[in-house]
Amino acid sequence: MKTKLALHQRTLTLHRHPKRNNETLQAWDAGDEYLINHMEELDIAPGKHILILNDSFGALSCWFALNHQVTLMSDSHIAHQATQQNLADNQSNNITLCSTLANVPAHVDYVLMQIPRNNRYLTWQLNQLRLSLGKAVPVIAVNKAKEIHSSTLKLFEKYLGSTHTSLAWKKHRLVFSTPDAPNAIAVDPITKWKVEPHKFELKNLPNVYSGEKLDQGARFMLEHLPNGLTTERVIDLGCGNGVLSVKLGLDNPDISITCVDESYMATASAKENLLDALGSDRQIESITNNCLDGFQIDSAELVLCNPPFHQQQAITDHIAWQMFCDAKHVLCNDGKLLVIGNRHLGYDVKLSKLFGKPKVKLIASNKKFVILQATK
Incomplete structure (x- = not known):
C-alpha cells in the first residue's frame, strides 16, 4: 500500500485514519491527483483562500496548505482526525477545520469538492455555495467518471450555475461550475418522515444514512x-x-442512552430526534466520535450496533471489527452487544472470535439479515 503521494517535485506522506497494520487502502485517489494537477497547471498566486469540501483523509488539504489559506468542511469526524494527523506528519501549515453544519466562509477564491455519493447532501452543499459565493468564484469538483451522470450535472446547473466537464483521466472527471444560477432555490436541510407502525417521527439532516426512508436493516x-x-x-x-x-427509549423509560456516530449530521439529527420523542428530562447524549475512542471500561450494559461495511467509497470490514472490539471494552461483565448485519458478512465468526463462541447467539434472522447477541 502506497503512503507517498509524489507530484510536481513534492512528496507527501499520507495515511488513512485510524492507522492500521497491513493497511491495504490508500489515503488518496486519482481524483485528488487530478484536482492537484489541474490547480498546479493554473499556477495561481500564493495566498489564495481555498475552500475544500469532503476531503476524505486530508490529501488536498495538506497539498494546498503549503502556499494557501485552506478551509476544510467535512461531515466526517474521521476525515477531520486524518487531516490533522497528516498535516502534522508533513509539517504542513495549519488550516481551518469545520463541519458542513457551519456556514460557508467568506472571501473564498476557489472551491474544490469531492462529490459526495448522497445526492441530497450534494444538493444541499451546492445550494450553500450558491448562497454564499461571489459569482466569479470557480467551483471544481471531482468524482469517478462512471459516477458523474447527466442527473449529477443537472443538480450542479440547477442549484449552483453554469457547468461543464473535463475529459476523463485515470477514470475520473472534473466538473467545472460557477455560482451564477439566476435564482437560488431554497433547500430545506431537514427531511421528516414517520416510522410506521411505531408512531414516531424522525428528522434527518442532508448527510444522514438512509435519511429519506427507514432502511431494511x-x-x-x-x-x-x-x-x-x-x-x-x-x-x-x-x-x-x-x-x-x-x-428503545420509548419502550424502556428508565435507561440512559448515548448515541455515537462519526457523522456530525447524524449525531445532530439523533439528538434532535431523541429530544423530540423522549423529552429533555431523559438521560440522553449524542457524541461525534471514531467508534468508542475515549470511552471508559465498564461504562455500558448494552451496545446496539448496525455497522457500515464501507469507508468513503471503499468496501471494508475493519470498521465493524473496531466497533465490536470497542463495544467489548466498554461493556461491563454480562453486558450485551446487539448487532445487525447482512447474512453474507459473517459477523457471527468475528463475534465468536472476540467474545467466545458460547457467548454468541442468534436472536433473529430473515432472508437478508441476522441479529446477533454477544455477551461479555
Missing part, C-alpha cells in the same frame, strides 16, 4: 429490541438518525 432491528430494561446504560454505536435509540 433498521426496520428488522426495531422488531427485536429488548423490553423490560431498568436503569441500563445503552450506547447506540453508528446511530445514524437515532431510530433504534428512540424506539
Whole structure:
C-alpha cells in the first residue's frame, strides 16, 4: 500500500485514519491527483483562500496548505482526525477545520469538492455555495467518471450555475461550475418522515444514512429490541438518525442512552430526534466520535450496533471489527452487544472470535439479515 503521494517535485506522506497494520487502502485517489494537477497547471498566486469540501483523509488539504489559506468542511469526524494527523506528519501549515453544519466562509477564491455519493447532501452543499459565493468564484469538483451522470450535472446547473466537464483521466472527471444560477432555490436541510407502525417521527439532516426512508436493516432491528430494561446504560454505536435509540427509549423509560456516530449530521439529527420523542428530562447524549475512542471500561450494559461495511467509497470490514472490539471494552461483565448485519458478512465468526463462541447467539434472522447477541 502506497503512503507517498509524489507530484510536481513534492512528496507527501499520507495515511488513512485510524492507522492500521497491513493497511491495504490508500489515503488518496486519482481524483485528488487530478484536482492537484489541474490547480498546479493554473499556477495561481500564493495566498489564495481555498475552500475544500469532503476531503476524505486530508490529501488536498495538506497539498494546498503549503502556499494557501485552506478551509476544510467535512461531515466526517474521521476525515477531520486524518487531516490533522497528516498535516502534522508533513509539517504542513495549519488550516481551518469545520463541519458542513457551519456556514460557508467568506472571501473564498476557489472551491474544490469531492462529490459526495448522497445526492441530497450534494444538493444541499451546492445550494450553500450558491448562497454564499461571489459569482466569479470557480467551483471544481471531482468524482469517478462512471459516477458523474447527466442527473449529477443537472443538480450542479440547477442549484449552483453554469457547468461543464473535463475529459476523463485515470477514470475520473472534473466538473467545472460557477455560482451564477439566476435564482437560488431554497433547500430545506431537514427531511421528516414517520416510522410506521411505531408512531414516531424522525428528522434527518442532508448527510444522514438512509435519511429519506427507514432502511431494511433498521426496520428488522426495531422488531427485536429488548423490553423490560431498568436503569441500563445503552450506547447506540453508528446511530445514524437515532431510530433504534428512540424506539428503545420509548419502550424502556428508565435507561440512559448515548448515541455515537462519526457523522456530525447524524449525531445532530439523533439528538434532535431523541429530544423530540423522549423529552429533555431523559438521560440522553449524542457524541461525534471514531467508534468508542475515549470511552471508559465498564461504562455500558448494552451496545446496539448496525455497522457500515464501507469507508468513503471503499468496501471494508475493519470498521465493524473496531466497533465490536470497542463495544467489548466498554461493556461491563454480562453486558450485551446487539448487532445487525447482512447474512453474507459473517459477523457471527468475528463475534465468536472476540467474545467466545458460547457467548454468541442468534436472536433473529430473515432472508437478508441476522441479529446477533454477544455477551461479555
